Amino acid sequence: MKAFLMTKNITLFFFLSTLLLSSFHLHAIQPSTAKISTAITFALCVSGSYILKSKIPTEVHPAIFGSMSCLVTTLMYYILYQATPVGRIKRANNLLKEITHYTLATTHFDDDIIFFDKIQDLYLTFNLPIISAHNDLVDLVPIVHYAIDLINKASADSDEDEFLQKKCDISLSHAITLFHNISNAIKRIRNHKDYLSQLNIHRENIIQEQQTIAQQQMAYAQQQAANAQQDHVILKWLKFLLNIKK
Numbered sequence: 001m002k003a004f005l006m007t008k009n010i011t012l013f014f015f016l017s018t019l020l021l022s023s024f025h026l027h028a029i030q031p032s033t034a035k036i037s038t039a040i041t042f043a044l045c046v047s048g049s050y051i052l053k054s055k056i057p058t059e060v061h062p063a064i065f066g067s068m069s070c071l072v073t074t075l076m077y078y079i080l081y082q083a084t085p086v087g088r089i090k091r092a093n094n095l096l097k098e099i100t101h102y103t104l105a106t107t108h109f110d111d112d113i114i115f116f117d118k119i120q121d122l123y124l125t126f127n128l129p130i131i132s133a134h135n136d137l138v139d140l141v142p143i144v145h146y147a148i149d150l151i152n153k154a155s156a157d158s159d160e161d162e163f164l165q166k167k168c169d170i171s172l173s174h175a176i177t178l179f180h181n182i183s184n185a186i187k188r189i190r191n192h193k194d195y196l197s198q199l200n201i202h203r204e205n206i207i208q209e210q211q212t213i214a215q216q217q218m219a220y221a222q223q224q225a226a227n228a229q230q231d232h233v234i235l236k237w238l239k240f241l242l243n244i245k246k
Contacts, residue, residue, distance in 0.1 A: 085154040085164055092150040092171055095143055096178065104133060104185045105140055105178050115188060128198045134189045137182050144179045151175060 100106050103122060109115035116130075123129035155168035189195055 085158040085161070085168075088150045088154040089164065089167055089171060092147040092154070092175070095147040095150075096171065096175055099140055099143060099147075099178055102136065102140060104137060105182050108181050108184070112188060115185070116192065119189075128202050130189055130192060130195055131198045131202045134186060134195070137186050137189070140182050141179075141186075144175055144182065148172065148175045148179070 103118065107118075109118065119129055119133045123132045126132040151168055151172045155165060155172070158164040158168060
């Protein structure tokens with residue numbers, strides 16, 4: 001039992017340490033700094049594990065300490081790597097790659113007819129295709145902004161690395177192109193003659209859905225109350241019958 005409690009405390013210690021590392025705000029660092037810091041973290045984890053093991057009166061399997069040390073060290077390297085210019089540009093490129101799955105974000109349409117025909121094709125199964133396209137595009141805006149912010153931070157910390165600077169320039173150009181396509185698409189949709197009418201229908205649908213959910217919750221609560229009342233009546237009858245039998 002003592003071994004279990006000690007193991008639980010050790011697990012809690014490593015878990016809290018991991019949360020502390022993951023919530024700590026990191027400034028830009030170099031890859032070499034991330035590697036050195038990770039090595040130091042691993043050494044500290046090993047030393048801490050050895051000290052804890054010597055203090056524990058009961059036997060604890062070394063694999064527990066080893067697995068916890070590896071977990072904290074791996075998480076430390078992951079967090080530190082994310083703060084490096086290379087890690088930031090990689091995160092930005094992954095975000096931009098997700099956005100490229102949206103045709104309206106990757107394609108610039110010179111003609112409104114072709115643009116809205118494309119919306120009809122892409123959102124053929126949707127009742128409100130214009131609003132559906134608009135909502136998807138709006139959701140992409142903060143993602144693009146975040147990607148651009150990561151690229152700018154990576155670029156600012158990679159002045160001496162020409163290769164990485166070129167990658168930042170290419171990624172920034174791609175992100176700006178995507179943002180312009182998204183922005184123009186949103187403006188076109190909002191200027192469409194059917195936008196307001198579909199928007200009103202969309203808002204009415206949301207209100208109806210909310211009312212339906214509220215009614216369902218109310219009906220469920222009433223059913224639960226009725227079941228509780230029924231159970232109470234049955235219990236009273238059982239007590240009455242039992243008293244008669246006695």
